[in-house]
Structure formats: structure tokens, C-alpha cells
Amino acid sequence: MxxxxxxxxxxxxxxxxxxxxxxxxxxMALFRSGLEAHDKGKKPNFDPVTAADRGAERAIRDHIAARxxxxxxxxxxxxxxxxxxxxxxxxxxxxxxxxxxxxxxxxATLIGLLRDGVPLLGVMDQPFVRERFTGTPFGTVADxxxxxxxxxxxxxxxxxxxxxxxxxPYNFTSAEDAERFHALRAKVRLTRFGGxxxxxxxxxxxxIDIVIDPGLDDYDVAALVPIIENAGGMITTWTGESPLKGxxxxxxxxxxxxxxxxxxxxx
Amino acid sequence: MxxxxxxxxxxxxxxxxxxxxxxxxxxMALFRSGLEAHDKGKKPNFDPVTAADRGAERAIRDHIAARxxxxxxxxxxxxxxxxxxxxxxxxxxxxxxxxxxxxxxxxATLIGLLRDGVPLLGVMDQPFVRERFTGTPFGTVADxxxxxxxxxxxxxxxxxxxxxxxxxPYNFTSAEDAERFHALRAKVRLTRFGGxxxxxxxxxxxxIDIVIDPGLDDYDVAALVPIIENAGGMITTWTGESPLKGxxxxxxxxxxxxxxxxxxxxx
Numbered sequence: 001m002x003x004x005x006x007x008x009x010x011x012x013x014x015x016x017x018x019x020x021x022x023x024x025x026x027x028m029a030l031f032r033s034g035l036e037a038h039d040k041g042k043k044p045n046f047d048p049v050t051a052a053d054r055g056a057e058r059a060i061r062d063h064i065a066a067r068x069x070x071x072x073x074x075x076x077x078x079x080x081x082x083x084x085x086x087x088x089x090x091x092x093x094x095x096x097x098x099x100x101x102x103x104x105x106x107x108a109t110l111i112g113l114l115r116d117g118v119p120l121l122g123v124m125d126q127p128f129v130r131e132r133f134t135g136t137p138f139g140t141v142a143d144x145x146x147x148x149x150x151x152x153x154x155x156x157x158x159x160x161x162x163x164x165x166x167x168x169p170y171n172f173t174s175a176e177d178a179e180r181f182h183a184l185r186a187k188v189r190l191t192r193f194g195g196x197x198x199x200x201x202x203x204x205x206x207x208i209d210i211v212i213d214p215g216l217d218d219y220d221v222a223a224l225v226p227i228i229e230n231a232g233g234m235i236t237t238w239t240g241e242s243p244l245k246g247x248x249x250x251x252x253x254x255x256x257x258x259x260x261x262x263x264x265x266x267x
Numbered sequence: 268m269x270x271x272x273x274x275x276x277x278x279x280x281x282x283x284x285x286x287x288x289x290x291x292x293x294x295m296a297l298f299r300s301g302l303e304a305h306d307k308g309k310k311p312n313f314d315p316v317t318a319a320d321r322g323a324e325r326a327i328r329d330h331i332a333a334r335x336x337x338x339x340x341x342x343x344x345x346x347x348x349x350x351x352x353x354x355x356x357x358x359x360x361x362x363x364x365x366x367x368x369x370x371x372x373x374x375a376t377l378i379g380l381l382r383d384g385v386p387l388l389g390v391m392d393q394p395f396v397r398e399r400f401t402g403t404p405f406g407t408v409a410d411x412x413x414x415x416x417x418x419x420x421x422x423x424x425x426x427x428x429x430x431x432x433x434x435x436p437y438n439f440t441s442a443e444d445a446e447r448f449h450a451l452r453a454k455v456r457l458t459r460f461g462g463x464x465x466x467x468x469x470x471x472x473x474x475i476d477i478v479i480d481p482g483l484d485d486y487d488v489a490a491l492v493p494i495i496e497n498a499g500g501m502i503t504t505w506t507g508e509s510p511l512k513g514x515x516x517x518x519x520x521x522x523x524x525x526x527x528x529x530x531x532x533x534x
Contacts, residue, residue: 028412031413032413032472032474034421034473098457098459099459101430101457101474102430102432102457102459102462102466102469102474102475103469103472103474103475104373104459104461104462104465104466104469105372105373105396105398106371106372106373106461128396128412129372129395129396129412130412131372145295145395145396145397146298146299154301163368163369165369168459168460169436169437169460170436170458190365190368190369191437192365192366192369192371192435192461193435193436193460193461194371194373194459194460194461194462195369195371195461198371199369199371202369202370202371205299205370206301207299207368207369207370208369208370
């Protein structure tokens with residue numbers, strides 16, 4: 001990488017952190033405020049969308065449009081804006097809207113940046129906890145109550161020692177997917193639910209070994225790829241393909257564990 | 268209440284908050300530190316106990332013994348200490364040890380105080396988030412990232428509008444208990460997992476309408492009773508009895524909703 005390329009990535013990473021600050025003003029103003037949730041009705045379960053989601057994504061989009069008007073921007077709440085630049089932002093203003101509505105501080109703002117279709121950097125921000133994860137080609141760092149730390153995934157000796165996490169066991173709407181998940185769950189030491197994007201960041205932090213979710217969208221995944229890969233982890237679909245289009249997603253701490261997990265998921 | 272009684276409760280509540288500070292020094296030193304978890308083997312699932320649990324309870328006990336040597340003290344990790352005073356402390360140094368091990372900041376330190384067997388005050392502390400809930404006869408307050416707030420439960424128009432929360436769907440080890448839980452889950456708007464004691468505090472805060480868990484211990488419940496009841500909520504066993512011995516526990520936002528939920532749980 002040339003010094004110019006390094007500076008460009010550093011500038012974009014700093015800007016992505018600014019975007020997270022901008023979103024946090026919107027989300028924190030409405031978190032635990034008694035706002036009404038409306039059902040979008042797009043998904044089989046309750047799928048709330050709130051003024052906080054829309055306000056945060058609007059604020060991020062305005063910020064990008066002002067600074068980088070030629071960048072492409074895609075997000076959960078509004079139509080895609082197609083730009084001429086090789087850069088594309090993928091936004092999930094509130095990943096874990098159910099957690100947001102319930103008031104438990106494990107939802108997150110996800111900001112991913114692709115260059116020519118390849119994930120370049122990602123930010124996961126939890127403004128109530130004041131914890132933020134940033135993944136770039138220079139590494140994955142966490143900033144939060146424990147200070148600033150560079151993250152690495154850990155190595156477990158066997159699947160039976162592994163910790164597995166998933167957002168919600170009832171998100172597996174296909175019986176076959178549920179069966180595969182439970183086959184994996186039966187082989188690990190401990191399974192934890194209720195974390196959304198936070199779990200993927202904790203995998204990067206060496207706390208969790210496997211995170212698995214069905215039916216994710218591209219904007220759920222884009223920010224997490226740099227966070228996981230630059231900490232030593234792997235993230236793919238359940239069949240080992242690129243996670244960038246979303247779908248059934250699995251992240252693990254390293255390539256060896258990943259293959260072991262894929263073998264269980266293939267069944 | 269006489270001014271002397273009021274002052275005594277205020278002094279004890281301030282002391283309970285000191286105990287939470289003391290415990291936080293122990294838990295925060297080990298949170299996300301890569302500590303090893305050991306399986307106590309007492310429960311059907313993985314039941315980790317860590318140096319953090321023991322260190323925090325030891326610190327709280329030492330603090331109580333120094334200030335109130337005649338108080339009774341019971342906790343999760345050590346033998347009961349029986350005192351001559353009408354006051355009894357019930358301690359769970361880390362409620363949600365699995366959350367602690369996974370690194371997700373929804374575990375809590377629970378400190379409950381009974382007088383003559385009646386819950387007098389309770390503290391729930393989450394030191395990574397820096398959020399603390401305190402319930403006393405003067406009300407339930409939250410101190411945290413949103414400042415200091417007095418809490419009240421909310422009223423939902425019907426069970427179908429209610430938000431339900433529970434620690435983990437696989438904690439229901441009896442098939443009959445699981446069936447009753449799922450009967451309730453089928454009737455509500457939204458169910459969230461992965462919160463432990465935090466969910467009961469969010470019920471006090473008017474974010475959640477029903478929290479339900481099987482097989483709780485007395486030290487899981489004692490601190491939560493004053494937090495819930497002084498915010499307008501109810502907490503009992505599934506058969507409507509005192510929750511103080513633990514067991515299958517249900518908390519709701521008010522007496523009307525409570526009866527509706529008990530009717531579903533009786534089946």
C-alpha cells in the first residue's frame with residue numbers, strides 16, 4: 001500500500017466514525033423514550049421500524065452526500081443512491097431494532113464501506129454502552145469502557161469447547177435451517193441468544209467462537225466483514241460463499257474452525 | 268414512616284450502592300479478560316462460575332461484615348452467614364454468568380436487602396454500561412447514560428400488544444413449563460431473549476410488559492422485588508405465590524396484566 005492509499009483509508013475510517021457519531025445523536029434521543037413501533041410487515045415475525053431508524057439513516061446519508069456526493073449509498077430504510085465513485089456505503093442505522101424497542105443496549109449502528117465491491121472498512125457503534133468496533137486493513141479495534149484495544153479472535157481446541165451465539169432461535173423460519181442450527185448447538189459448550197451485531201464483534205474480540213444467523217441482509221453484513229476478517233476471523237454463507245449478498249451467515253474465529261462448522265451445517 | 272425509619276432506609280440504600288461499587292471493581296477487572304470458566308455441574312446446562320463471581324461476592328461480604336457484623340448474608344457462591352439482626356442480604360455477584368463469559372454487557376450484580384423476611388430494597392448494577400437500578404419504598408430509580416430517572420411500569424391495552432422477555436428458551440427444562448411459556452409467547456406481540464436481570468429492570472422502566480423465567484434462586488429474585496414493586500409492577504411465582512423462595516418466576520407491569528398472564532400459565 002502506498003502512503004497515499006494508507007492516508008485515504010485513514011481518512012475514510014475517521015469519516016465512518018463521524019457518521020457513527022451523527023447516527024448516535026438520532027438514536028440516543030429516542031432510545032427508551034416510549035416511541036411507537038410500527039410493523040413493516042415484510043418479515044414473518046414482528047418487524048418494527050421506528051423514527052430512530054429513519055432519523056439515523058437520514059442523518060448518515062446527509063453527511064455522506066455533503067462530503068462525498070459521488071459515493072453510492074445503500075441502507076435499510078431508504079432507496080439506493082447510485083454514485084459514480086468505486087466507493088459504496090452500506091448502512092443499517094439500527095441493527096437489532098427489537099433490542100432497541102425492548103430497551104436492552106445490544107442494538108448497534110452498522111456502517112460498512114466497500115471499494116469496487118470489496119469490503120474496505122466497517123464500524124459497529126453502541127452509543128448507550130459507548131462501545132465502538134472499527135475494522136480496517138490496519139486491524140480491528142474496540143473503543144469503549146475498557147479503553148482502546150486491538151482485537152484478535154481466539155483459538156479453541158475443539159468444537160466441544162466452543163461458544164456459539166445467535167440472535168434468536170425463532171429466526172430460523174425454515175425447518176431445515178433450524179435443524180442444522182440445532183445440530184451445531186448440540187456440539188458446542190454454550191449457546192447464547194440476544195446479541196445481534198454485537199455477537200460478531202465479540203467474536204472479533206476473542207470472546208465468542210461461532211456466530212450464526214439466518215436471512216441477514218447485505219447491510220447487516222457489510223460492516224461486520226472487515227471487523228471480523230481483520231481480527232483473524234472468517235465470515236461466509238452457510239455454504240462457504242461470500243457473505244456480501246446476505247442470506248444464512250456464519251462467522252468463526254479461524255479457518256480450521258470454520259471448515260468444521262460448515263461440515264456440520266452441510267449435514 | 269418516622270423520620271428515623273426514613274433515614275435508616277436511606278442509609279442502607281446508600282450502603283447497598285457502595286456494595287455495588289465494591290463488586291464492580293472485582294467484576295470489571297475480569298470482564299473480557301480471557302478468564303477460564305469452570306463448570307459447577309449443579310445444573311443441567313453448562314453452569315460456569317468464575318473468579319469474578321467469587322471475588323465480587325467476597326468483596327461485598329467483607330464490606331457488610333465490617334459495617335454491619337450482625338446482618339445475615341446469603342449469596343450464590345459461599346455459605347450463609349446467620350446474624351442476629353432482622354436484616355438479611357441476598358447476593359448474586361454476577362447474575363448472567365453466561366453473558367459475562369460471552370462478553371455481552373447484560374449481566375448484573377444483584378444486591379437485595381430483606382427486613383424480617385420482607386424485601387426492603389434492591390440494587391441491580393451493570394458496571395460496563397454504567398447503569399444502575401435501585402428500588403426502595405421511596406421509588407425505583409435508574410442512574411445511567413440517560414441521567415437519573417424515576418421509573419414506572421407502563422400499561423398495555425391487551426396481551427396481544429405486550430412485549431415478553433426471558434433469559435433463554437432452553438432454560439425451560441420441564442416440558443410442561445416450556446409448553447406454558449410457548450402458550451404465552453404465542454399470545455404476545457414480541458418476545459426477546461438474552462437479558463437476565465436486566466429485563467426485570469426494563470420492565471420497571473416501562474419498556475417490557477412481562478418477564479418470565481424458570482428455576483430462579485432466591486438471590487436472583489430478592490433484589491428485583493423492590494425494583495419492580497416500587498415502580499408499579501408485580502412479581503410472583505407462576506402460581507401467584509411469593510417469589511422470595513425462587514422457582515418459576517413471572518413479573519408483569521401491573522395487577523390486571525398479571526392475572527391475565529397467570530391464567531395463561533395455569534393453562
